[in-house]
Amino acid sequence: MARELSDILKELSKKIPKNSYNPVALPKELLEEQTKKNENDCPICGGVGWLRLDVPVDHPNFGKLWPCKCYSKRKEELLRKELEELSNMSHLRQKTFDNFDPSVHPSAATAFEATKQYAENPHGWIMLCGPCGSGKTHLAAAIVNYSISVRQSNSLFMIVPDLLDYLRETFNPKSDITYDERFLMIREVPLLVLDDLGTENATSWAREKLYQLINHRYNSEMPTVITTNQPPEAIDDRIRSRLSDTRLVMHIVLDAPDYRYQQGKHSPTRKSQRKVYAWP
Template sequence: MPGDPKFGKLFPCVCTAERQQAKLSRELSSLSQLDSLRHLTFESFDPSMRGTESAFRIAREYARATDGWLVLHGAVGVGKTHLAAAVANAYAARNAQAAVYFRVVPDLLDQLRATFDPENGVAYDERFQQIRNANLLVLDDLGTEHTTAWASEKLFQIINHRYNEQLPTVITSNARLDRIEDRIVSRMLDARLSRYVFVDADDYRVRGFTQSQELR
């Protein structure tokens, strides 16, 4: 009716919006690595490992609200990917129709490049929009990607969009911060949006091997 801020504007009907969301969820799920990481939950994580207690607690708190960003930074093998997957699995369990995209950053860029193939069936712009607007985006192993001008710009566009829109995002990285672009680091460390956690722990893979050797 006149006076209503929505008067004269076109909006998709609820059923259409729901179908579009379901389609987006299915397509991103098929591209995501999360299906192969369903076993990585908070229940399967061992917070008794030295140096992981704080990261475990903060990640679990983040998973309950899934608001803003969570950045897990630290050496290889300290449980960053496990905790990121646990957040994503908990979120997906609560939001059946949500579009959750979990991907190692180099693989994400490869998926974008693949859309340049006319036989791919999906236009670049469509795939790019799907990824950057996912309900929850997990960027695993940021800093391991092969840096080109194109890769750098696409990655920044995704991160900057999610920063500006304050969309739930989880980032893991074992790269030194001075090896990551300043414009990305500044967003990762913005305390108004992001919870930054440095995981100072032992490599659980080496720890498990050492323990098995001791038992022999």
């Protein structure tokens, strides 16, 4: 019985097209969903993205799939597209340095100058602390918009609770991109904004992920912008200790009156909710 099976496999492997690249292309008929040819198809794998190794049937790698050279390129493109979609900040798109009014408050003027400089040449971390409506999210969004449109650098703006939801969702087995790839994409993005840190109602899993993300970017000193309206005590101890490192993190406290109220788009935040906490 076993021998018959190996004969069948040998016969099958003879039918698989070979080429100069060591791994051979998979037979098209085995990959129905990807048979649609177009002229951009890779000459090595025919656009399938995967190859199987040209080894005898008794070889341990027989039948194993290997990603083609074109595969990682395609993955990169997928991830870049995903990054763009994720960074689709909708209403935050219009928030730029040009439409921020630094004259509302001296702290807004200081924050404006610092974030503008940072956007031009992002190094280290910036932490924008201040109550709702003080303009910190506007400035954080302006940094990302500047980075994307002027510096043309991959940048990601994420509201922390949304980020954690997103990571949880990526455990979907039908997804084209795995959880690890997504996590890596966010971890390695050249500029990351984490908006509203401390408001997340995180499970221990999510807390751990957030810590891993922040800790990695801290250790690699990757440009990161964090906004919060929370006092230091409200932040996870391990994250707080990284955020308190003044060698890497520039702390900017915004104490401006409710910026959105000024623009007539928002009801004023009650005084009691507008406490300003000192960081670090």
